Amino acid sequence: CTRGSRQRKDGGLYHLGRTLGRGHFAVVKLARHVNTGQLVAVKMIDKTKLDVMVEKVIQRLVQHPNVVHLYEVVNTPTTLYLIMELAEGGDLYDYILRHEGGVAEDTAKRHFAQIVRAVAYCHQLHVVHRDLKPENVVFFPQQGVVKLTDFGFSNLFKPGTMLATSCGSLAYSAPEILLGEEYDAPAVGEKWISFSLFKNLGVLKTV
Missing domain, CATH: 1.10.510.10 (Transferase(Phosphotransferase) domain 1)
Incomplete structure (x- = not known):
């Protein structure tokens, strides 16, 4: 997920928007699926500063109505992108x-x-x-x-x-x-x- 868009493995495309949150090792941005218009949250994790494999595995493992759903994962050499459902009501x-x-x-x-x-x-x-x-x-x-x-x-x-x-x-x-x-x-x-x-x-x- 670059400044503009990010190609999904399945051919989809997301356009990144404003920053929703920021931590020590990750930034969460609002994104819109180019084809469907669906709004999602994209968590961008810096792999050079943090071992993110555990979070990736656990996020896929935990599927529950009261856990934010992970739609997909895009992996690059330096950044892991977790594409998740967007919480419209804030925290x-x-x-x-x-x-x-x-x-x-x-x-x-x-x-x-x-x-x-x-x-x-x-x-x-x-x-x-x-x-x-x-x-x-x-x-x-x-x-x-x-x-x-x-x-x-x-x-x-x-x-x-x-x-x-x-x-x-x-x-x-x-x-x-x-x-x-x-x-x-x-x-x-x-x-x-x-x-x-x-x-x-x-x-x-x-x-």
Whole structure:
């Protein structure tokens, strides 16, 4: 996906637009399929700075109604392009800013339940996300759902085996990760983060 367009392996073509987000190793841009007009999000990952094979494999593995769908992957020597469905409603971080006084408990419960289902499904596949935060929960108003995105820090785990890699976002890290200890990712890290994601940010008025 160059400044203008990018040829797909199947003959399709995307035209890149404005930047939707930017991280240490990746840029996410709005793109439009030239033939169909479909809007998508294209995550452009710098392969020279990050090993992206795990994210590529996991993103293809995880297929769930509450996980952002990966349409295809375009691989070049220096950049990996992940072409994904576009979240028209923005992310949970902006949603929180728009609802500083909190939202109705039923609404918060519905959003929370959808993310829990996505995380539980990942764990069934022995996939741990390791970066649950408001910016990685996105809204699809037309579908009436929220979805989990950005598997850049995700990994496969073996049940009963502890992980030691310290990763993710500091503000949402479990105590074990902050202390540099080994941790059971699905039992400790994800549960701690998914709970603090909603409670500590004040999404639930009554908690």
